[in-house]
Amino acid sequence: MSIMTFQIPEKIVFGTGSIQTAGAEISKLGEKALVVTGRNSTRKSGALRLLEESLRNVSIGYCIFDDVNPDPDVGTVERGGEIALKEKCDVVVALGGGSAMDAAKAIAMLVTNAGSIADYEGAVPQKNSSLPLVAIPTTAGTGSEVTRYSVITDTERNIKMLLASPGMLPTVAILDPELTITMPSHITAATGFDALTHAVEAYISKKATPMSQMYSIEAIRRICRSITEATYAAHNMKAREDMLFGQMCAGIANNNSSVALVHAMSRPMGAHYSIPHGLANAILLPAVMKYNAPSCSHRLAEIAEAMGIRTAGLSIRDRAYSVVDAIETLYNDSPLEKSLREINIPEKGLAVMAHDAFVNGSTLNNPRMPESEEEVRELYKSVY
Ligand SMILES: [Fe+2]
Numbered sequence: 001m002s003i004m005t006f007q008i009p010e011k012i013v014f015g016t017g018s019i020q021t022a023g024a025e026i027s028k029l030g031e032k033a034l035v036v037t038g039r040n041s042t043r044k045s046g047a048l049r050l051l052e053e054s055l056r057n058v059s060i061g062y063c064i065f066d067d068v069n070p071d072p073d074v075g076t077v078e079r080g081g082e083i084a085l086k087e088k089c090d091v092v093v094a095l096g097g098g099s100a101m102d103a104a105k106a107i108a109m110l111v112t113n114a115g116s117i118a119d120y121e122g123a124v125p126q127k128n129s130s131l132p133l134v135a136i137p138t139t140a141g142t143g144s145e146v147t148r149y150s151v152i153t154d155t156e157r158n159i160k161m162l163l164a165s166p167g168m169l170p171t172v173a174i175l176d177p178e179l180t181i182t183m184p185s186h187i188t189a190a191t192g193f194d195a196l197t198h199a200v201e202a203y204i205s206k207k208a209t210p211m212s213q214m215y216s217i218e219a220i221r222r223i224c225r226s227i228t229e230a231t232y233a234a235h236n237m238k239a240r241e242d243m244l245f246g247q248m249c250a251g252i253a254n255n256n257s258s259v260a261l262v263h264a265m266s267r268p269m270g271a272h273y274s275i276p277h278g279l280a281n282a283i284l285l286p287a288v289m290k291y292n293a294p295s296c297s298h299r300l301a302e303i304a305e306a307m308g309i310r311t312a313g314l315s316i317r318d319r320a321y322s323v324v325d326a327i328e329t330l331y332n333d334s335p336l337e338k339s340l341r342e343i344n345i346p347e348k349g350l351a352v353m354a355h356d357a358f359v360n361g362s363t364l365n366n367p368r369m370p371e372s373e374e375e376v377r378e379l380y381k382s383v384y
Contacts, residue, residue: 004209004210004211005256006209006211006212006256007148007166007169007255007256008146008169008252008255009135009145009146009169009170009171009172009173010171010172011025011171011172011173012146012172012173012175012248013025013172013173013174013175014175014244014245014248015175015176015177016176016177016178016237016241017176017178018174018175018176019047019050019051019054019136019174019176019178019179020050020053020054021054021174022051022054022055022093022134022136022174023054023055023056023057023058023060024054024058025134025172025174026055026058026060026091026093026134027058027060029090029091029132029134029171029172030060030089030090030091030131030132031060031061031090031091032060032061032062032063032087032088032089032090032091033055033060033061033062033063033089033091033092033093033134034062034063034065034080034083034084034087034089034091034092034093034107035048035051035055035062035063035064035065035066035093035095036065036068036080036092036093036094036095036096036100036103036104036107037064037065037066037068037094037095037096037100038066038068038069038070038096038097038099038100039066039067039068039069041096041097041138041182042095042096042100042138043066044182045138045179045182047095047096047136047138047179048064048095050179051093051095051136062089062093063083063087063089065079065080065083065084065107067079067080068080068096068099068100068103069099070099071099071151071153071160071270071274072099072102072103072106072152072153073152073153073154073155074116074117074118074152074153074154074155074156075155076103077103077106077107077110077117077152078110078116078117080103080104080106080107081107081110081111084107084111084131085111089111089131090131090132091131091132091133091134092104092107092108092111092130092131092132092133092134093133093134093135093136094133094134094135094136094145094170095136095138096137096138096139097137097138097139097141097142097191098139098141098142098144098151098277101135101137101142101144101145101150101170102144102150102151102152103150103152104133104135105130105133105144105150105163105168105170106120106150106152106163106168108130108131108132108133108168109126109130109150109163109165109167109168111130111131112128112129112130112131113126113127113128113130114127117152117161117163118154118161120163120165121154121161121162121163122161122162122163122164123164123165124163124165125165126165126167126168129167130167130168132171132172133168133170133171133172134170134171134172134173134174135170135172135173135174136173136174136175136176136179137173137175137179137180137244138179138180138183139180139183139187139191140177140180140183140188140191140192140195140230140240140243140244140246140247141190141191141192141193141194141195141247141278142191142194142195142247142251142277143195143198143247143248143250143251143252143254143255144251145170145173145174145175145248145251146169146170146173146248146251146252146255147169147251147254147255148164148165148166148167148168148169148255149162149163149164149168149255150162150163150164150168151163159271160267160270160271169255173248175244175245175248177237177240177241177243177244178237178240180240180243180244181234181235181237181240182234183234184234185231185232185234185335186335186336187278188227188230188231188234188243189227189231189278189282189334189335189336190276190277190278190279190282190336191247191278192223192227192230192231192243192247192278193227193278193279193281193282193285193331193334193336194247194277194278194281194282195219195223195243195246195247195250195251196219196220196223196224196227196250196285196327196330197259197262197263197281197282197285198219198247198250198251198253198254198259199215199216199219199220199223199246199249199250199253199254200216200220200285200289200303200327201254201258201259201260201261201262201263201365202215202216202250202253202254202256202257202258202259203216203217203220203253203257203299203302203303204260204292204296204299204300204366204367205257205258205259205260205365205366205367206260206364206365206366206367207256207257207258207365208257208299209256209257211256212252212253212256212257213253213257215249215250215252215253215256216249216250216253216257216303217302217303217306218245218246218249218306219246219247219248219249219250219253220246220303220306220307221246221306221307222242222243222245222246222249223242223243223246223247223250224306224307224308224326224330225242225308226238226239226242226243226246227243227330227334228330228333228334230242230243231334231335257365258362258365259362259365260362260363260365260366260367261288261291261292261357261362261363261366261368261370262281262284262285262288263281263360263362264357264358264360264361264362264363264366265280265284265288265353265357265376265379265380266280266281266284267356267357267360267362268352268353268356268357268360269340269345269353271356272349272352272353272356273343273344273345273349275343275345279336279337279343282331282334282336283336283337283338283339283340283343283383284379284383285327285331286324286327286328286331287379287382287383288379289323289324289327290321290324291368291379292366292367292368293320293321293324294368295367295368296320296367296368297316297317297319297320298316298320299367300319300320300323300324301316301319301320301323303323304319304320304322304323304326307323307326308326309322309323309326339383339384340380340383340384341384345384347384350377350380350381350384351373351377353380354373354374354376354377354380355373357376358370358372358373358376
């Protein structure tokens, strides 16, 4: 076995009502917290109120930075950093979906490191440790509370920058399934498919390890058995628990073994046409897995049992394709749009997206390497 490394947050707190432990966890890490969140949803859902109660219970100071829009940009991070410095905050708390997490990670890093956040694009090493970060997700999809990644939009260059630094891994992740029950069905399905894509892609990734694969399998098992019920029965707590735990496992797998061609192809859909990340992955996942199947049939076959497929008597090939079919069935059962045309991507846009996906770093992790941009364009066309 080759050398492998494995990283997860120092502490993970999981369970219904665990938001109540936030104050105690945060007070172990600092004296004044900067709470990074969006403008509306955590206020409307009551999550912010619960967090504030928990902070007041331990008498820790805090200030709220609620200026985070979807797809946070360089300006948002810089404003958040200025407030943290002015208010002398020494711990950062992320409350919300992927955008709040992305912004909070970048702010926690920028406060202790010089320059602009744009200087840290890619895997640029940070000189100093970030401020400690406590991440509390209110959606079940990105797994960002257990990853070292942050995506920040650079509005000057009109690109989405991927920042990847071990220093941006949250110190503590607090996962409370109750915070996710207010998610509407479309968002539950889209974010759930993002998580399923993390789990499946990390499992077949060229960077997969036995450690990350354990997490992928657990993620696949829970997400596949519960995504449809969580989508259509919003208050089914068992399904919500499965989804939150599953997406966390998928995030850990992604953090350690990376995603592949589905993500390489979904990112241009977000960058050029503002298609939500989870929806883009959902549309692509069945088609790309069908394309991948001949290159990783043994690995796909290993997933079959976790998906609840009866595999007795099936050949490796048939097991692999039964996984592709099962993913397609879950997608067909979802309320998500079913083609690129339906989400208003013009056919003439496919060539540019294919170029971007072909040169994207995640494509290199895919078990089957497309031989040309044309091959990627054909894949987009198959879901057009
Ligand atoms: Fe993703």
